[in-house]
């Protein structure tokens with residue numbers, strides 16, 4: 001039997017337990033309502049953001065390309081942005097196509113935009129204007145395109161919202177995808193930028209393209225560098241491409257495999273073009289012919305690379321106008337994608353072509369041509385090619401591109417460099433430094 005003292009103890013204990021239960025329940029209720037409140041607040045904010053986003057013109061978007069997160073900030077500008085996109089993308093020619101051209105402020109991108117616009121197609125550019133090389137050159141190309149009524153959207157391939165918005169606005173028939181992190185040797189300094197642009201950015205673009213209705217046909221820039229350490233000569237599309245010598249080459253090769261997967265799963269029509277050392281007016285300042293020109297004019301030393309066995313390195317330099325023709329032929333022969341609603345509806349076209357010049361030239365010879373055009377002697381130094389991603393030679397077999405695209409390069413290096421130098425001295429306003437008479441054309445490609 002229990003004593004009264006025991007009974008009172010057990011009552012106290014029960015009361016205490018009851019008290020603790022109430023406190024815990026209260027805490028639980030408080031915690032739950034707190035959680036509920038926070039969740040409601042979060043959901044409301046998301047709805048508010050989405051609502052605002054969908055009801056503001058895209059003009060609007062500023063893209064922070066330096067950040068790894070591509071945040072879009074919206075502010076109203078009254079639909080001017082949409083108008084520019086629509087105007088630029090509308091073909092003038094009744095049979096014209098509508099092209100989203102990525103990397104439009106780049107070297108090949110600018111020339112292709114002009115050529116498409118000139119023949120009556122609609123073109124909207126996309127470019128992030130990054131500072132890999134002098135952005136003022138990209139701005140000058142943008143100004144040139146503006147004169148020809150090509151509008152460039154300032155944004156990044158990794159910005160899904162922006163890409164989706166563009167496809168919501170315009171039923172693009174084609175994408176000419178030339179935006180990339182270029183440069184073979186720079187990959188050792190900034191490997192991540194190659195992954196961001198050439199892999200993540202490409203996949204993002206394909207993701208948006210596969211869901212678009214209609215799905216566009218896609219032509220994109222691969223590279224001769226995929227042949228890497230291949231020793232068969234000239235390089236044919238059937239040669240092995242599994243020995244890249246640089247991360248750049250590896251990302252381009254990855255792009256070709258990614259293209260295969262998207263073609264297979266989603267029915268996207270995809271054509272990859274392997275460009276061989278493209279040069280010409282409005283070119284890239286990081287490329288050798290470009291900075292050799294600058295250094296020769298400044299009286300600075302230049303290094304001409306040699307292979308391990310003392311031979312000069314060789315490139316199949318290809319003039320920009322030939323490349324532009326190849327790109328346009330690839331677009332014109334591209335079949336439609338077969339998918340819709342993000343689903344494949346049948347087999348789709350998948351192609352790869354070499355676009356080169358088929359006549360390789362020693363880098364030393366390229367220097368001699370420049371010396372003649374600039375009427376100045378270069379301060380040349382022979383140097384063993386560093387192990388930095390470079391390959392000793394490139395040489396394109398273009399018979400497949402000839403057969404299927406009608407691609408036939410017509411510009412030799414001497415003729416092409418002459419056009420480049422004319423542009424160079426005109427653009428940089430240094431005609432007087434070059435004693436020889438070179439007729440100038442300002443700001444025309």
Ligand SMILES: O=C(O)[C@H]1O[C@H](OP(=O)(O)OP(=O)(O)OC[C@H]2O[C@@H](n3ccc(=O)[nH]c3=O)[C@H](O)[C@@H]2O)[C@H](O)[C@@H](O)[C@H]1O
Nearest residue numbers: 182183223224225275276277287288303304305313363390
């Ligand atoms: O076809 C491509 O797919 C690639 O073409 C281009 O790469 P490359 O063919 O390597 O051109 P580029 O750098 O101009 O060097 C030219 C030559 O000069 C030699 N070279 C270089 C530097 C130097 O100081 N001295 C020298 O002799 C060097 O050894 C080489 O033999 C693009 O940049 C690249 O983005 C990609 O598109």
